[in-house]
Amino acid sequence: MNPILSNLRHISLSYAIWLLVGCLLAALLVLTNSSPWSNALLFAIPMSLVFGGVAASAYYVGRSLPLKNRRFFMVTGIFGGAALLYGAIWVLLCFLWNKICGLFAENWAGIDLNQHLAGVLFICGTLLYLLSILVYDVLLALDNVRQAERREAASEVMARDAELQVLRTQINPHFLFNSLNSISALTAIDAAGARSMTIELAQFFRQTLALSEKQKILLHEEIALCNHFLAIEKIRFGKKLQVQIELDVQAENCMIPPMLLQPLLENAIKHGIRDLVDGGTILVCTKVRAPWLYIAIENPVDIQASPAAGTGTGLKNLQARMRSLYGDKSRVEWQATEEQFRVEITLPLELSNA
Incomplete structure (x- = not known):
């Protein structure tokens, strides 16, 4: 099971991080004069939280390639392709959300989502997804280490039991x-x-x-x-x-x-x-x-x-x-x-x- 979705504490921590990412993205929009703070926050925070849910799929992308079977070009192709795909999906969702915000016809809703800004969002989405894959990869590696330690401990117990059994017969x-x-x-x-x-x-x-x-x-x-x-x-x-x-x-x-x-x-x-x-x-x-x-x-x-x-x-x-x-x-x-x-x-x- 996805380790971040395994309990409520991990889910809360994950979405707190994505909330922070949303605030940073809003600050980027404001600093580049793309929109005022109210518009930027209304656009960035929901889309960051949505991307946080989408990024959970990075766990299964990382798990699809066991460490012992990885090759450079295979990893580059699969991880890079998945990041580009989800980056593009996120941009499409951003366009959709911006259209919905525009329906309010209010000054505080919607941003000027031009081609240049869409490219920036695409790059940000791709990099964030790659970072998600990296985080999950580390979690998978740690889980493998823990499982190896448990197997080693179980093997030691079995070896000790076998040794004591031999002692009884020796x-x-x-x-x-x-x-x-x-x-x-x-x-x-x-x-x-x-x-x-x-x-x-x-x-x-x-x-x-x-x-x-x-x-x-x-x-x-x-x-x-x-x-x-x-x-x-x-x-x-x-x-x-x-x-x-x-x-x-x-x-x-x-x-x-x-x-x-x-x-x-x-x-x-x-x-x-x-x-x-x-x-x-x-x-x-x-x-x-x-x-x-x-x-x-x-x-x-x-x-x-x-x-x-x-x-x-x-x-x-x-x-x-x-x-x-x-x-x-x-x-x-x-x-x-x-x-x-x-x-x-x-x-x-x-x-x-x-």
Whole structure:
């Protein structure tokens, strides 16, 4: 729909502008000694308002040529031809209105509409119509930009939903199978341990589903989810698995994407602690250094482990995920030594409003 005719406010503003154009046209008639003020105003204002209604067609002229399909000669021909046509129509309407005003046979009605003045009106009408096309063209371009932004936002939402859906299905099946096997084994020798593990597993999956529905969650919510995961793994690995979490007080209310830390802890166990005879300690450290939030996870590794034990796919996926959410404002880096593997994440500091 024509954006200027879409609501009463736009229509009122449009006709206020055309009223001003009418006053300027009347002033032109007076300055060129074509008529006195009363005649000029009676002629110019109604004709400007009429032209304002005619100029609304410029929207459809501009829309008929999408920006991507425009060529210079095509634009010149169509826009110029439409402007000349409507300029001529306006001059004819001016002659008609002037004849009607002349019927009053009063000194204050009608002007001397000669050939020279008709040419001036034709030029003015043509230029005003071209200006109308330009204004509508700008409005169409802005509308296209807004639509593109809406489509981009919708695409981001769809991509985020797809990403979260993948996250729900990416929880390592081996973790679930191993947990169920451990529960089965514990049932015969440690019923209390089996029950505790079952409760932790249920809490973990319940929180996973709840948190993954959100775009951002509090860091302490992610830590709580990780604690359920670690409680299950500690039952499986016993004293082999030790975890030390150094949580900056300021970082507790920082917003982060859901399921950010849990996959990293799972990798630390799978590719580090599991292969060590004596196990080891996973260190999770968070710091706030405005305007950044720093998160680091460090775990021991087996120096004799096969290089192919980990392909780095999960970390590359994490890099891509952070890039899609934060652009160049985030950083995911990792480094491996003979005895340690360390992942460092830097995110823009985003505090909860609650």
